Amino acid sequence: MPSILIGLAIGAICVAILARGIHNRRKGGGGCSCGGSCGSCGCSGLCHPQSHRDAAP
Numbered sequence: 001m002p003s004i005l006i007g008l009a010i011g012a013i014c015v016a017i018l019a020r021g022i023h024n025r026r027k028g029g030g031g032c033s034c035g036g037s038c039g040s041c042g043c044s045g046l047c048h049p050q051s052h053r054d055a056a057p
Helices: 002-026
Strands: none
């Protein structure tokens, strides 16, 4: 019985983390950890891809 409760608690924590990530993504927040200064971040192209309008032909 205790192992079932521990498994349910871990599952609930995983679901909460995923739900928060989806919520942040829908609200426009990126998944990056650069603290808002994405210009100096080496991975800014991954979490803030250029739109088709901004891309050079």
